[in-house]
Amino acid sequence: MRMNGRSLPANMLLSIRDRRMRKANAFSAKKDGVTGTLVASYNVHKCIGVDRKFDPDRTSRVIREIAPDVIALQEADNRFGDRDGLLDLHRLELETGLVPVPISATGKGHGWHGNVLLFKRGVVRDVHQIRLPGLEPRGAVVAEIDLDGNRSLRIIAAHLGLLRRSRSQQAQVVLDIMNSPDEKPTLLLGDLNEWRLGNRSALNTLHASFGPQPPAVPTFPSNLPLLALDRIMANRHGMIGTIEAHDTPLSRVASDHLPLTAFVHL
Numbered sequence: 005m006r007m008n009g010r011s012l013p014a015n016m017l018l019s020i021r022d023r024r025m026r027k028a029n030a031f032s033a034k035k036d037g038v039t040g041t042l043v044a045s046y047n048v049h050k051c052i053g054v055d056r057k058f059d060p061d062r063t064s065r066v067i068r069e070i071a072p073d074v075i076a077l078q079e080a081d082n083r084f085g086d087r088d089g090l091l092d093l094h095r096l097e098l099e100t101g102l103v104p105v106p107i108s109a110t111g112k113g114h115g116w117h118g119n120v121l122l123f124k125r126g127v128v129r130d131v132h133q134i135r136l137p138g139l140e141p142r143g144a145v146v147a148e149i150d151l152d153g154n155r156s157l158r159i160i161a162a163h164l165g166l167l168r169r170s171r172s173q174q175a176q177v178v179l180d181i182m183n184s185p186d187e188k189p190t191l192l193l194g195d196l197n198e199w200r201l202g203n204r205s206a207l208n209t210l211h212a213s214f215g216p217q218p219p220a221v222p223t224f225p226s227n228l229p230l231l232a233l234d235r236i237m238a239n240r241h242g243m244i245g246t247i248e249a250h251d252t253p254l255s256r257v258a259s260d261h262l263p264l265t266a267f268v269h270l
Contacts, residue, residue, distance in 0.1 A: 040267035040268055041074065041267065041270065042070075042073050042074075042265060042267055043072060043073065043193060043236060043265070043266055044070050044072040044075040044076070044193075044250070044265045044266075045075070045076045045234050045235070045236060045263065045264045046067070046076070046077055046078070046250075046263035046264070047077075047079055047163070047233075047234065047259060047261040048063045048078070048079055048080055048090075048091075048258075048261075049079055050079050050080075050082065050083070050090060051091070051258075051259075052259075053257045053258050053260075054226060054227055054256070054257050054259075054260055055257055059258070060091050060092065062254065062257075063258055063259065064091060064096050064099070065254060065258075066250070066255045066258045066259075067102070068099055069250065069255065070265060071100070072102070072124070073124045073125065073151075074121070074149075074193075075102065075121075075122050075263075076122075076161035076193035076194055077114075077119070077120040077121075078118055078163040079118045079195075080115055080118055080120045081113035081114055081117075081120075082113075083141075088113065089112060090114070091120075093114060093122075100124070101124045101125075102123065102124055103122060104121065104122050105120075105131055105147045106128065107145060116133040116144075117135075117136075117141055118163060119143055119144065119145050119161050119162065119163055119194070120145075121147055123151075126151040127149065127150045128148070128149050129148040129150060129156070130148040131145065132145075132147075133145060134146060134181070136162070136164070136170075137170065137174060138165040138167065138169075138170030138173060139165070139167060139170060140166065140167075142163055142164060142170070143162075143163070144162035144163075144177075146158065146159070146181060147159050151270070156189070157188070157189055157268075158188040158191070159190070159191050160178060160181060160191070160192045160193070162174070162178065162192065162193075162194040162195075163195050163197075164196045164197045164198070165197060168206050171196070171197060171207070172206045172209070175206060175209050176209060178213075179213055182213040182214075183213075187239070189238070189240050189243060189270060190213075190238065190239045191244075191268065192210070192237040195233055196234070198233065199231040201220060207235075214237045214238065215241060217235075218237075218244060218247055220235070221234075222249065223263075223264055224260065224262070226255065226257070226259060226260055226261055226262045227257075229251075233261065234263075234264040235264070236264055236266045242269070243269060243270070244266050244267075244268055244269075245268070245269065246266065247264065247265070247266040248264070248266070249262040249264055250263040250264070
């Protein structure tokens with residue numbers, strides 16, 4: 005198997021080296037007192053860890069570790085049956101202050117096709133639930149939030165499909181959302197399921213709205229990240245600071261994805 009012209013062993017060595025560098029950078033950022041709105045994206049894998057244990061409390065503990073202002077979760081509901089929500093959102097609110105962006109009733113689920121968007125402070129001005137095209141049931145939550153009463157931000161929380169053709173179609177839907185007359189500061193958060201970079205990436209069309217992308221940070225698999233499946237993008241240059249994988253002993257086992265974090269400056 006080859007990725008980006010390199011063999012899998014070569015990518016493993018680079019991943020180990022990059023993990024050490026990311027940890028050092030994260031330590032420096034905390035030491036330097038980086039400020040801004042902390043956003044995160046986390047595929048919680050239905051609260052099933054790499055040890056195959058179903059443990060929603062462990063998932064919540066990872067979220068508490070991150071301590072985000074805004075977080076997009078993927079796979080937070082069961083995929084079949086009643087699609088029950090898997091986290092104790094009331095307890096999570098008490099422990100972190102995070103509340104879910106309200107969506108239309110979807111049975112017992114937390115989110116829209118497993119996508120849940122939570123925020124700590126602000127007022128939700130508008131919410132849309134978008135059904136994404138493709139063979140698998142996929143969706144996106146689009147919310148406009150006034151943070152701290154004076155900073156408006158549009159957030160697209162999405163989970164794209166496993167098939168490249170589907171991802172291309174879904175990326176076009178995201179572009180259609182962006183082509184509105186009032187181009188607000190916008191973040192795209194989620195598991196975009198695209199490991200290819202450059203011209204072979206199904207996400208290339210997003211450059212039209214989001215511009216050149218920041219360096220891709222591997223988040224999958226969580227115990228030895230090789231693939232940058234999770235992304236944080238903005239439509240404003242300089243809006244996103246350093247993007248980091250939240251790599252801790254707990255996050256390495258709680259899901260098959262590591263959470264992805266970034267400080268946002270509005």
